Amino acid sequence: MLINSGTSRSIVLHGNIHDLFFVEDDDTEDYIPLVPFLTRSWDISGFILIVYELNGPLRFLRASDRDKVRTAFDQWRGATEPSLQETSSHFAFPSRSKRSNDDTGKRRETDDKFAEYLNDAIGSPTLALELLRQFCLISRSKNHLGEKFLNEKLLIIIEATDMLLPEGEIRSLNLADRHRISIIQDWISDSEFMKSTDTVVFISESKSLVNSRVVRLPQVVDVEIPSPEVEARRHFVSWFNRTQKPVNKELNLWGSQSQLAVLTAGLSIQALRQLLVSACYSGEKLRPETVIEKVSEFIQAQLGEDVVEFKKPSHTLNDIVGNQKLVAFLKDQIIPRITSTGKDSISGLSVCGPIGSGKTFIFEGLAGELDIPVLVLKNIRSMWFGQTDVIFERLRRLLMALVNVLIFVDEADTQFGQVGRDAHATERRLTGKIQAMMSDPQLRGNITWLLMTARIYNLSPDLRREGRVGDIVIPVLDPTGEDRETFLRWTLKNVHKGEIPHETFDHMLVLTEGYSAASFASLRADLEAAKAREGTLSVEEIVDVISDRILPNIGPIRRYQILQAFMNCTRKSLLPMEYSPELRESWLQQIAQLEALGVKG
DSSP, X not given: OHHHXXXXXXXXXXXXTTSEEXXXXXXXXXXXXXXXXXXXXXXXXXXXXXXXXXXXXEXXXXXXXXXXXXXXXXXXXXXXXXHHHHHTOSSOOOOOOOOOSOHXXXXXXXXXXXXXXXXXXXXXXXXXXXXXXXXXXXXXXXXXXXXXXXXXXXXXXXXXXXXXXXXXXXXXXXXXXXXXXXXXHHHHHOHHHHHSSOEEEEEESXXXXXXXXXXXXXXXXXXXXXXXXXXXXXXXXXXXXXHTSOTTOOOOBSSOHHHHHHHTTTOOHHHHHHHHHHHHHHOOOBOHHHHHHHHHHHHHHHHOTTTEEEEOOOOOGGGOOXXXXXXXXXXXXXXXXXXXXXXXXXXXXXXXXXXXXXXXXXXXXXXXXXXXOEEEEOOHHXXXXXXXXXXXXXXXXXXXXXXXXXXXXXXXXXXXOOXXXXXXXXXXXXXXXXXXXXXXXXXTTTEXXXXXXXXXXXXXXXXXXXXXXXXXXXXXXXXXXXXXXXHHHHHHTTTOOSOOOHHHHHHHHHHTTTXXXXXXXXXXXXXXXXXXXXXXXXXXXXXXXXXXXXXXXXXXXXXXXXXXXXXXXOOGGGSXXXXXXXXXHHHHXXXXXXXXXXXXX
């Protein structure tokens, strides 16, 4: 539509450019790379298609097209004064050869010049770009009779644009790079080119890798090729099973092809093909864990192992110890909104609470309950000062392809930067982009953001606002009441099978006062280690192990984090006490007292 309507004559095609794309003819159907796909799709009457690939020749789709351009080139050279050629070119074409009485010899000399220019362009990208620019000039030029030298429209595809026109400050680029950028700027900024019917398509994996002097021109339009959605993956699986599987080799799946298509969210068609070929070759049943491993490898290869981790938790909410009120809230109110695709769906939520309260384990259990994968974003800020916008584009493209995924950002207060005046420009820009993704309606219902932190007060207000992850802020607190009893019984489960006297159990509760979920897990490990040494443990020996323990000296910090969790909680029903404005005021006073003592978690 962009080409036919004339909306733009300069297009940057970016995104999933290294994938396979489906084509269907009368008697064949196949998946092929992007450039062959474009040339087949744009093989239209009235267009001359030219493809330029780095260090390769200028390729015409048809030999007849090459002949048409050659003829127009000869006529244009014959009609144009040398001075005009020189002023209109970065590389002035040689002036016309002296006329010869031998018309055949003159024609052969002209033919040789056309072939010479094409040959010289091989391995010389600067000359190739200038030659393509000259073709466009010829295309819109007319002879002395007012007739166009070339009746067809030119459609030029330039591959590896990021290598031809690399991003960077002009003064830091070498002379050849600067020259090519200058050629392109002059070419696509020419008002006559913009009014013509010719089009140039630049191909790059990321538009951020192409020099900003080109991509930021208002007449340049970028078009993103998205990662394949579930329907595209389902089609490929079906096509592969019908046409590509080896002889006498069946695609042996644990479930249906539709289930495989859903579980491979995030994979390119290329990566999906590798998975299926490998499965057919081995002959073994393709299982969910194998698919998840492949998806994880692909995502990490795209974004970097230090940026993202992909996993599928095996435990569910039924494996959560204690936290009865929270588990009920997750089942009754959160799960329906995560699975919804309507207006009641949520873009994300914040999870706060003191260190060691079990935030990650509980919400991985939520993912296990939903039977959906978890994408863990790690070291986000460190990636920002590396490939920056390139990584962000890949991340966004990946998220647009995923279906029903929880995105975990652990220690979110340290992962996200600020958007204030003092923040680094790159950090500020990309923080803003991620914040925009959290409220993107296209992702709502498919992607749910979980920002987990013990220091909710350090999380940017721009992230905590409603519409992003501020709609629901859930506190995960230390166990109290029945939850503490449940945790203690879970702690003793593997080391003592009999009944524990009521008085002794109450004494153990006193000894474990102030224990977090992590403290109980640590005590359980101590008891199991003692049992491994002794063989069996009596009730008295269990009490001795508990009595010997001293909690780390982080009580004031954890108290500060608990108070902040109370302050930021958005649901009264999740608090362990009856809420009142007076109670909230007392929290503020306690926070101020701790801060006066130098405590700030």
